[in-house]
Amino acid sequence: xxxxxxxxxxxxxKALKExxxxxxxxxxxxxxxxxxxxxxxxxxxxxxxxxxxxxxxSRKGYKLITSPDNLSAEEVLxxxxxxxxxxxxxxxxxxxxxxNVAKEAAAxxxxxxxVIIADRQESGKGRLGRHWVSPPKSGIWMSIVLRPKILxxxxxxxTLLAAVAVSKAIEEIxxxxxxxxxxxxxxxxxxxxxxxxxxxxxxxEQVNYLVVGIGINVNFDISNFPDHxxxxxxxxxxxxxxxxxxxxxxxxxxxxxxxxxxxxxxxKLRPQLMxxxxxxxxxxxxxxxxxxxxxxxxxYAEDITNDGExxxxxxxxxxxxxxxxxxxxRGMYGYV
Amino acid sequence: xxxxxxxxxxxxxKALKExxxxxxxxxxxxxxxxxxxxxxxxxxxxxxxxxxxxxxxSRKGYKLITSPDNLSAEEVLxxxxxxxxxxxxxxxxxxxxxxNVAKEAAAxxxxxxxVIIADRQESGKGRLGRHWVSPPKSGIWMSIVLRPKILxxxxxxxTLLAAVAVSKAIEEIxxxxxxxxxxxxxxxxxxxxxxxxxxxxxxxEQVNYLVVGIGINVNFDISNFPDHxxxxxxxxxxxxxxxxxxxxxxxxxxxxxxxxxxxxxxxKLRPQLMxxxxxxxxxxxxxxxxxxxxxxxxxYAEDITNDGExxxxxxxxxxxxxxxxxxxxRGMYGYV
Numbered sequence: 319x320x321x322x323x324x325x326x327x328x329x330x331x332k333a334l335k336e337x338x339x340x341x342x343x344x345x346x347x348x349x350x351x352x353x354x355x356x357x358x359x360x361x362x363x364x365x366x367x368x369x370x371x372x373x374x375x376s377r378k379g380y381k382l383i384t385s386p387d388n389l390s391a392e393e394v395l396x397x398x399x400x401x402x403x404x405x406x407x408x409x410x411x412x413x414x415x416x417x418n419v420a421k422e423a424a425a426x427x428x429x430x431x432x433v434i435i436a437d438r439q440e441s442g443k444g445r446l447g448r449h450w451v452s453p454p455k456s457g458i459w460m461s462i463v464l465r466p467k468i469l470x471x472x473x474x475x476x477t478l479l480a481a482v483a484v485s486k487a488i489e490e491i492x493x494x495x496x497x498x499x500x501x502x503x504x505x506x507x508x509x510x511x512x513x514x515x516x517x518x519x520x521x522x523e524q525v526n527y528l529v530v531g532i533g534i535n536v537n538f539d540i541s542n543f544p545d546h547x548x549x550x551x552x553x554x555x556x557x558x559x560x561x562x563x564x565x566x567x568x569x570x571x572x573x574x575x576x577x578x579x580x581x582x583x584x585x586k587l588r589p590q591l592m593x594x595x596x597x598x599x600x601x602x603x604x605x606x607x608x609x610x611x612x613x614x615x616x617x618y619a620e621d622i623t624n625d626g627e628x629x630x631x632x633x634x635x636x637x638x639x640x641x642x643x644x645x646x647x648r649g650m651y652g653y654v
Numbered sequence: 655x656x657x658x659x660x661x662x663x664x665x666x667x668k669a670l671k672e673x674x675x676x677x678x679x680x681x682x683x684x685x686x687x688x689x690x691x692x693x694x695x696x697x698x699x700x701x702x703x704x705x706x707x708x709x710x711x712s713r714k715g716y717k718l719i720t721s722p723d724n725l726s727a728e729e730v731l732x733x734x735x736x737x738x739x740x741x742x743x744x745x746x747x748x749x750x751x752x753x754n755v756a757k758e759a760a761a762x763x764x765x766x767x768x769v770i771i772a773d774r775q776e777s778g779k780g781r782l783g784r785h786w787v788s789p790p791k792s793g794i795w796m797s798i799v800l801r802p803k804i805l806x807x808x809x810x811x812x813t814l815l816a817a818v819a820v821s822k823a824i825e826e827i828x829x830x831x832x833x834x835x836x837x838x839x840x841x842x843x844x845x846x847x848x849x850x851x852x853x854x855x856x857x858x859e860q861v862n863y864l865v866v867g868i869g870i871n872v873n874f875d876i877s878n879f880p881d882h883x884x885x886x887x888x889x890x891x892x893x894x895x896x897x898x899x900x901x902x903x904x905x906x907x908x909x910x911x912x913x914x915x916x917x918x919x920x921x922k923l924r925p926q927l928m929x930x931x932x933x934x935x936x937x938x939x940x941x942x943x944x945x946x947x948x949x950x951x952x953x954y955a956e957d958i959t960n961d962g963e964x965x966x967x968x969x970x971x972x973x974x975x976x977x978x979x980x981x982x983x984r985g986m987y988g989y990v
Contacts, residue, residue, distance in 0.1 A: 471806070473858065517855070517856065
């Protein structure tokens with residue numbers, strides 16, 4: 319990981335973006351970064367290779383024409399305003415799964431807020447070991463490493479907050495309000511556009527680290543997918559008809575998640591955070607079927623507690639608390 | 655890992671032990687194992703190097719004189735009667751910590767019940783990242799990989815069962831009844847002889863694996879230890895005056911743990927398992943002080959629930975449920 323190189327390129331991009339459609343001289347950049355003009359030229363070459371269109375003139379300097387829709391660490395970092403989340407971004411063209419890479423990084427002690435992003439996952443994972451289809455370069459496949467000082471049983475709440483952050487980011491960038499299917503599927507028009515897989519390493523009394531894996535179907539054409547996937551999944555572009563800049567969506571998501579996460583450990587703020595979650599819920603108020611390890615119930619999704627548990631009222635009037643498992647919502651994912 | 659070699663040596667040892675103080679011919683062993691007499695001789699040589707005293711006579715064959723007090727996989731396997739726990743044992747002379755080795759093995763997909771044993775830990779770990787002193791060759795430093803199909807929040811119960819298994823094994827082999835200081839310290843004469851560090855890898859809805867790390871102070875002389883350790887820790891030998899065969903203790907522990915673990919997921923058996931736990935408790939009925947993340951309470955340890963939570967009655971009559979954290983018991987570990 320070339321941390322210096324990424325830092326230099328981010329600073330150059332910032333300087334170029336601050337003077338839109340204008341030249342910034344090589345001397346100015348050289349002074350700004352404290353490196354030679356030859357070094358500046360080297361970083362500019364690297365940026366060009368990464369897809370940035372940068373005009374140069376030996377007299378006037380450099381001018382940024384266009385940025386690529388690439389998931390480079392630089393492109394996210396240039397635009398990101400957070401205090402810790404995503405301050406270290408590791409971009410990979412191809413990984414087995416971003417969660418696997420993140421777990422390894424976490425086990426080796428990477429800093430809290432480290433983000434793993436890939437353009438391609440060879441074996442993307444859904445919950446409970448399921449396969450997750452990750453078409454290259456048209457989705458967001460990322461994992462976030464967190465180190466909250468909490469008990470393992472408090473971890474699911476962080477996953478709910480991640481779902482809220484994704485929903486808010488989609489609403490802001492794609493200008494469509496998605497829904498959250500309890501606990502953490504994000505849906506548009508009753509089909510899944512995002513799944514979240516949180517993995518945890520912990521002692522009984524303390525979380526070592528959490529890896530929050532987020533997969534968002536952004537720009538791909540869903541019509542090429544097998545029937546069984548098309549029935550339940552979609553992409554943002556397929557539903558809105560509009561191409562979405564993935565970097566903008568990532569930046570928005572990280573900023574919103576950091577804001578929510580920073581409030582997560584104040585018990586007093588929990589009801590407010592859960593209200594934000596409930597405002598996106600497509601489960602509440604609907605007929606649902608919950609299947610857990612060894613039984614199934616059907617009923618009406620009446621409430622979600624401040625710990626994130628789903629309260630289901632069965633037809634006999636009894637209230638059931640669901641802490642995990644599969645919950646189908648009538649009218650979604652083929653449950654009629 | 656030479657699985658074939660371990661298997662062959664275990665079979666040879668079993669055959670020799672079935673004919674105590676008698677010769678077993680090389681031909682007989684060769685037929686039994688389906689390998690040449692030269693191969694038999696090679697395994698016998700390896701066993702000798704591992705400390706087994708085996709007499710040989712070209713006419714009569716081989717006779718086992720003594721087994722070493724070594725923590726070899728063979729020596730445990732020869733004596734072990736379990737269905738899955740410890741069927742794969744990986745012995746190391748030196749490791750960083752057995753939990754670290756076990757976590758790596760688990761992440762790579764080792765079978766449930768795999769046991770990691772080491773004679774020496776370079777950086778043994780206690781709970782919450784604390785250091786654990788592991789004198790070489792005189793303690794039991796082992797970790798067990800489990801893959802129960804449970805929710806992460808159900809994992810602490812397995813740790814309580816491990817504490818019961820250790821207590822029963824010590825009682826059987828060292829013939830002294832230890833106590834369990836909630837949740838899972840094992841004490842003799844109010845000093846700690848065993849600590850258990852369980853680590854978990856999980857999704858929100860499913861445990862990937864548990865690593866139950868067990869450190870038992872068996873035969874070492876505690877008088878060489880620094881004061882602050884001697885005040886709270888001891889070894890079995892220091893308290894009983896008797897040398898304990900570590901292999902016997904491991905075998906007993908694994909057999910007892912498998913028996914308890916196999917009952918752990920039957921809700922109906924839980925009260926009975928908790929009764930077994932409570933019978934060893936040195937916390938119940940005593941004055942205790944509980945310190946958790948952000949508050950402390952003092953009171954009387956009134957009960958332990960079937961989920962393993964400690965119920966403390968404070969002097970104002972209120973009952974508090976403690977799910978984790980440090981709980982000091984008056985009269986132990988320097989709490990007066």
